Amino acid sequence: MLKNPFLKQLMGSFMDLAPIFVVVLIFQILIVRQPIPNIGSVISGTIFVILGLTFFIQGLEQSLFPIGESLAYAFARKGSLFWLLTFAFCLGFGAAVAEPGLISVVEKAANIVGKSKLIEQTDAAKTSYALGLRLTVALSIGLAIVVGVLRIIKGWPVYYPVLLAYLCIATMTPFVPVEIIGIAYDSGVVATSSITAPLLTVIGVGLATSIKGRHPLADGFGLIVLASLMSTIFVMVYGMST
Amino acid sequence: MNDWLLHFSLKLLETGQNILPVVIVIIGFQLLVIRKPLAHPKKTISGFMYLLLGIVFLLEGLDLALFPLGNLMALQLTTPDFLGVSSLDKVVSWKDYFWVYIFAASLGFSSALAEPSLRAVSLKAEQISGGTIRSWGLRLSVAIGVSLALALGALRIVMGLELYLFIISSYILVLVQTRFAPKLIIGLAYDSGGITTSMVTVPLVSSLGMGLASAIPGRNPLLDGFGLLALASIVPMIIVMGYAQIAHWLNKSRLSSNS
Numbered sequence: 001m002l003k004n005p006f007l008k009q010l011m012g013s014f015m016d017l018a019p020i021f022v023v024v025l026i027f028q029i030l031i032v033r034q035p036i037p038n039i040g041s042v043i044s045g046t047i048f049v050i051l052g053l054t055f056f057i058q059g060l061e062q063s064l065f066p067i068g069e070s071l072a073y074a075f076a077r078k079g080s081l082f083w084l085l086t087f088a089f090c091l092g093f094g095a096a097v098a099e100p101g102l103i104s105v106v107e108k109a110a111n112i113v114g115k116s117k118l119i120e121q122t123d124a125a126k127t128s129y130a131l132g133l134r135l136t137v138a139l140s141i142g143l144a145i146v147v148g149v150l151r152i153i154k155g156w157p158v159y160y161p162v163l164l165a166y167l168c169i170a171t172m173t174p175f176v177p178v179e180i181i182g183i184a185y186d187s188g189v190v191a192t193s194s195i196t197a198p199l200l201t202v203i204g205v206g207l208a209t210s211i212k213g214r215h216p217l218a219d220g221f222g223l224i225v226l227a228s229l230m231s232t233i234f235v236m237v238y239g240m241s242t
Numbered sequence: 243m244n245d246w247l248l249h250f251s252l253k254l255l256e257t258g259q260n261i262l263p264v265v266i267v268i269i270g271f272q273l274l275v276i277r278k279p280l281a282h283p284k285k286t287i288s289g290f291m292y293l294l295l296g297i298v299f300l301l302e303g304l305d306l307a308l309f310p311l312g313n314l315m316a317l318q319l320t321t322p323d324f325l326g327v328s329s330l331d332k333v334v335s336w337k338d339y340f341w342v343y344i345f346a347a348s349l350g351f352s353s354a355l356a357e358p359s360l361r362a363v364s365l366k367a368e369q370i371s372g373g374t375i376r377s378w379g380l381r382l383s384v385a386i387g388v389s390l391a392l393a394l395g396a397l398r399i400v401m402g403l404e405l406y407l408f409i410i411s412s413y414i415l416v417l418v419q420t421r422f423a424p425k426l427i428i429g430l431a432y433d434s435g436g437i438t439t440s441m442v443t444v445p446l447v448s449s450l451g452m453g454l455a456s457a458i459p460g461r462n463p464l465l466d467g468f469g470l471l472a473l474a475s476i477v478p479m480i481i482v483m484g485y486a487q488i489a490h491w492l493n494k495s496r497l498s499s500n501s
Contacts, residue, residue, distance in 0.1 A: 016361065019352035024311050027345055032318045038310070045307025048299045056296030056358045056441075063289025065362075066281070067268055074276045087271045094263030100256075101444050112464045158429040159420045166413045173406045182405055182468025186448075189439045189471045194297060195261055197359045197437045205370060216370045221429030224436035228475060 006054070013053035021046065064195060065202050072206025081153070085146050091203075092145035092227060095196035096138040102191045106130045106137070109183045116179045119242060133238060137191050140234035141227045145200070148223040152207050155214060158222040165229035172236045180239030187235045188228030200224050250298070257297045265290065300358075300441055309449050312349065316453030319345055339400050339458075343393045346450060350392035350474065353447070354385035359440040367430055375430070383485040384434050387478030392447065394477070395470040399454045399461060405469040412476040419483040427486040434482045435475035447471055 028036050036042060075084045096102060110119075110130040119125045147161055173181060192200070200223040208220035272280060280286050318324060325338045354360060364377040364384075398408060420428055439447070447470050455467040 016356045016358075019355050020308065020349070023345075023348040023352050024308075024315070027315055027319075027341075027348075028311075031341055032315065032324070034318065036311070037314070042307045042311065045303040045305070048303025048306065049308070050303075052296045052299030052301070052303055053356070053358050054296070055292045056300060057362060059289045059291070059293030059296050060358075060362050061289075063286045063293060064268075065366075067272065067286060070281060071268065071272060071276065074272075074278065078276065083271075083275050087267070087275070090267045090271070091264065094267045098260045098263050100260055105448075108464065115464070158432060159417075162432060163417065163420075166417065170410050170413060173410070179465065182465065182472075185405065185409060185472035186468050186470075189436065189475045190444055192436050193440045193444055194359070195264060195293065197433075197440055198362045199264065201363050201366060201433065201437065205366065209370075215426070217367070217375075218426045218429060220370070221433045223433070225432035225479075228436050232472075 009054045009058065010050060013050045013057075016053060017046070017049060060195075060198055064199055068199050068202035069206040072203045073210045076207055076210035084149060084153075088145040088149040089142040091142075091199070093138045093142035095199070096141040096191040096231075097134065099191050099193055099196070101193050102134060102137060102187065105183065105187060105190050106134045109133055109180075109187075112179050112183070113239075113242075116177075129242065132242075133187075133235065136234050136238045137187050137231045140230040141188075141191050144227040144230035145223055147230075148204070148226045149207065151222070152204060152214060152219050153211060155219065158219070161226055162222070162229065165226065165233060168233050169229065169236070172233070172240075176236045176239050180236065184232045184235040184239060188231030191231055192224050192227050197224055200227070250302070253298050253302060254294065257294055257301070261294065261297070296358075297441070304442065304445060308446060312446055313449050313453050315345060316342075316450055317457055320454065320457035336397065336400050339396070342400065342454065343396050346392040346396040346454075347389040349389075349446065349450065350443075351385045351389035353443045354388040354438050354478075355381060357438050357440055357442050360384060360434075360438045363433075363437045371426075375427075379485065379489075380430075380434070380482065383481045384438050384478045387435070387481035388438060388443065388474050390481070391473040391475075391477035392450070392470060395451070395473045396454060398469070398473075399451065399466050400458055402461065402466070405472070409469075409472060409476065412473070412480065416476065416479050416483070419480060419487070423483040423487050424490045427483065431479050431482040431486065435478040438478055439471055439475045443474065444471060447474055 028034065071087075075087065078084075107130055110126040110133070113119055113129060114121050114126045119129050151158070151161060176184065201221065204223045205216045205220035208214040208218075209216045214220070269280075272278065319342050320339065324341075360381055364380040367375050367380060368377040394408065398405065423431065448467070451470040452463050452467040455461045455465075456463040
C-alpha cells in the first residue's frame with residue numbers, strides 16, 4: 001500500500017518534467033544538431049529533479065499546508081489583529097531575507113551599481129549596498145503581507161492595492177537610475193519563491209475561509225502579487241536614495 | 243562518492259538555513275501565540291524533512307542537468323555559424339534570431355508546467371472552487387503566459403528595447419481586464435504569475451536572460467539580462483484572466499441558448 005502512492009507520485013513528477021526534456025532534446029537533435037555533452041550527469045540530474053519534485057509536493061502537503069491552514073484558522077478565531085499582523089510581517093520578512101535567489105540578484109545589483117559609479121567601487125561599499133538592498137526587499141515583503149492580510153480582513157477588493165502599486169511604479173520609473181529598473185522589477189518575483197508562494201496561498205485562503213463574509217477564491221488570493229509589486233517600489237526608492 | 247556526500251550535506255545545510263526563518267516563524271507563533279501543540283508532530287516533522295530533501299534534490303538536479311543545457315543552447319542558438327551570418331557583420335537582423343524566440347517560448351512553457359508550486363496551488367484552487375477551476379486549465383494558461391513572456395522578453399533583449407515599455411503596457415492591459423474579468427478569478431489570476439516564477443522557473447529564466455544578453459552583440463548582460471522574470475510574472479495574469487473571460491462568455495452563451 002505504501003509503495004503504490006509513492007510510485008504514482010514519481011510517475012506524476014516524471015510527466016510534469018517530460019515537456020522540458022522533450023524541448024531540450026528536440027532542439028539539440030533537430031536544430032542545433034550537436035551531441036549532448038555530459039549525458040551521464042544529465043541523466044542523473046533528471047532523476048534528482050524527479051525525486052525532488054515528488055518529495056517537495058509530499059512535504060508541502062504533510063507539513064506546510066496543514067500548519068498554515070490551522071494557523072490561519074486559529075488567528076481568525078483568536079481575533080487579535082495585532083498578533084495576526086505581527087505574524088504576517090515576520091513571515092514575509094523571514095521568507096524573503098533567506099531566499100537564495102534574492103541573495104544572488106542583490107549581489108549582481110551591487111556589482112552593476114558599483115560599475116556605474118553610483119556607489120564607491122570597493123568591496124565594503126558593495127557588501128553594504130547588497131545587504132541594504134536585501135533588507136529593503138525583505139521589509140517590503142513583510143509590509144506587503146501585512147497590507148494583504150488587512151485587505152482580506154476588511155474585505156477590500158483585490159485590485160485596490162494592486163492598482164495603487166501600479167500607479168506608483170509607473171510614475172516612479174522615469175526618475176529611477178536605469179541600472180536599477182530591471183533589478184527592481186525582478187526583485188519581488190525572486191523574493192517570493194520556493195516555499196513562500198504556496199505558504200502565502202494557504203494562509204490567504206485559510207483566512208478568507210474562516211472570516212465570515214469572505215470568499216476563499218475571491219478574497220484569499222492576492223498576497224503574492226502585492227509582495228512582488230511592493231518590493232519593486234521599495235527597491236526603486238532605495239535606488240533613488242543612494 | 244565521499245566528495246559527493248560532503249557536497250550533498252553542505253547543500254542540505256544551506257537549504258535548511260534558507261527555510262529556517264519561515265519554519266521558526268510558523269512554529270514559534272503556533273507555540274507561543276496560539277499556544278497549542280502541533281496537531282500531528284511526527285507527520286509535520288517528516289513533512290519538513292521531505293520538503294528539505296525535495297528542495298535539495300531539485301536544485302542539485304537542475305544544476306546537473308537543466309541549467310548547463312539551457313545555457314549551452316542559448317549560446318549555440320546565437321553563434322554566427324548557427325545564424326548563418328558572417329561573424330564580421332556588425333548588424334544582425336532580429337529576424338535571424340528566429341530559433342531563439344521559439345526556444346525561449348518552449349522553455350517557458352515546459353518549465354511552468356514543471357513548477358511544483360504552481361502544481362500545488364492549482365490543486366488547491368480546484369479544491370476551493372469546487373471544481374469550476376480546473377487545475378490543468380489553470381496550469382496550461384499559465385504556461386502559455388510564461389512562454390509568450392519569454393519569447394517577448396527574448397525579442398526585447400535582441401532588439402534592445404526598453405523594459406519599462408513592456409511592463410507598463412502589460413499593467414494597462416491587466417487593469418483593463420480586471421474591469422471585465424469575472425470577480426472570483428481576479429485574485430488567483432494576479433497571483434498566478436508570482437506562483438509560477440519559483441524554484442524551477444527563476445533560475446532557468448535568469449540563466450536564459452544572462453546567456454542571451456551576453457551572447458548578443460551590443461547588449462550588456464548586467465543591464466539587459468534582467469527583466470525576463472518580471473515579464474514572466476505579468477503575462478500569465480493576462481492569459482489567466484483572458485481564459486476566465488472566454489470560459490465565462492462560453493458558459494453564458496450556452497446557458498442562454500439552452501433556455
